[in-house]
Amino acid sequence: MDMSMHWGDFVTEQTKSYGELVLGVDPVLEDIPLFFKKADRSATEILEKYVLFLLDVAADQVGFVKFQSAFFEAFGSKGIDVLAQGIALAKKRNMGVILDAKRGDIGTTAAAYARAYLTPAEAGSVSNLEVDCLVVNPFLGPDTLEPFIDCARKYGKGLFVLVKTSNPGSGWLQDKIVDGTRVSDRIAKLVADWAAETQGKTGLGSVGAVIGATFPEDGKRLRNLMPDSVILAPGIGPQGGKAEDIRFLRRQNSSGVLVSVSRGITKVDDLNLSEEDYAMLVRKRIESFQKSLNTLDR
Numbered sequence: 001m002d003m004s005m006h007w008g009d010f011v012t013e014q015t016k017s018y019g020e021l022v023l024g025v026d027p028v029l030e031d032i033p034l035f036f037k038k039a040d041r042s043a044t045e046i047l048e049k050y051v052l053f054l055l056d057v058a059a060d061q062v063g064f065v066k067f068q069s070a071f072f073e074a075f076g077s078k079g080i081d082v083l084a085q086g087i088a089l090a091k092k093r094n095m096g097v098i099l100d101a102k103r104g105d106i107g108t109t110a111a112a113y114a115r116a117y118l119t120p121a122e123a124g125s126v127s128n129l130e131v132d133c134l135v136v137n138p139f140l141g142p143d144t145l146e147p148f149i150d151c152a153r154k155y156g157k158g159l160f161v162l163v164k165t166s167n168p169g170s171g172w173l174q175d176k177i178v179d180g181t182r183v184s185d186r187i188a189k190l191v192a193d194w195a196a197e198t199q200g201k202t203g204l205g206s207v208g209a210v211i212g213a214t215f216p217e218d219g220k221r222l223r224n225l226m227p228d229s230v231i232l233a234p235g236i237g238p239q240g241g242k243a244e245d246i247r248f249l250r251r252q253n254s255s256g257v258l259v260s261v262s263r264g265i266t267k268v269d270d271l272n273l274s275e276e277d278y279a280m281l282v283r284k285r286i287e288s289f290q291k292s293l294n295t296l297d298r
């Protein structure tokens with residue numbers, strides 16, 4: 001996404017060309033096929049080859065990639081270097097880059113996170129981890145999200161605020177009623193206000209929400225509360241969500257939904273398969289998820 005673009009407009013454009021599926025990149029060394037593991041390669045060299053391979057294989061099929069920061073951090077500082085390389089390659093391949101780092105902290109620290117991930121070099125950032133969109137955590141309160149929203153206002157960056165997460169225990173706090181309102185609805189209303197304030201030409205705002213595909217009924221209610229937001233829906237595949245579960249997350253005109261799938265695209269049982277077979281399998285899985293999403297009633 002180039003610097004003059006607005007996240008909501010970019011999402012509209014990319015989903016028209018490539019559909020709603022997002023390639024999730026959550027690399028685990030033990031799950032990487034053996035053909036990457038040449039004897040002279042270190043763990044981070046294997047990681048690098050694997051991540052760049054996935055991006056090359058999928059680049060003409062999907063409009064977005066979501067990197068899960070934790071899986072890179074697990075490799076230490078060299079893992080972060082690979083993340084930076086992956087971000088650079090994805091941008092070069094015209095993919096929108098989402099970083100799932102679930103950041104959130106008191107204002108000054110949030111401002112440092114915003115500099116790390118959402119501030120362009122043209123605005124003085126020296127970070128090589130600048131992405132188009134960041135997943136953020138609202139637990140510390142709305143004031144702590146302001147530095148991120150500022151980057152959305154100033155640089156057109158996108159945000160996904162955790163509203164209703166896909167994990168089985170998400171209801172423990174997110175479904176609780178506080179002052180007569182569910183916690184998730186309360187966050188959704190904040191997101192809706194920020195989205196309305198940051199709308200682009202296509203009507204989608206820069207501030208969106210994570211809603212797990214594993215809770216379709218909540219999704220329906222929450223989408224109504226956030227009509228102008230892009231929704232990121234993880235949870236399809238190993239977590240039990242199905243393509244049809246995202247139907248009610250769509251808006252009427254432009255879809256406004258991104259469906260991220262990580263293991264369901266990249267994880268294989270047979271680690272002995274060849275490079276050609278792995279590439280073919282990844283492409284076939286992407287096609288199959290896209291077909292399920294495209295054939296859902298609109």
Ligand SMILES: O=c1ccn([C@@H]2O[C@H](COP(=O)(O)O)[C@@H](O)[C@H]2O)c(=O)[nH]1
Pocket residue numbers: 024026068100164165166167210211212234235236237238239260261262263264
């Ligand atoms: O509510 C949430 C928020 C984020 N995630 C992230 O999405 C992927 C899911 O991986 P799969 O292999 O497709 O299950 C992972 O990076 C999570 O951290 C989520 O699952 N749920």
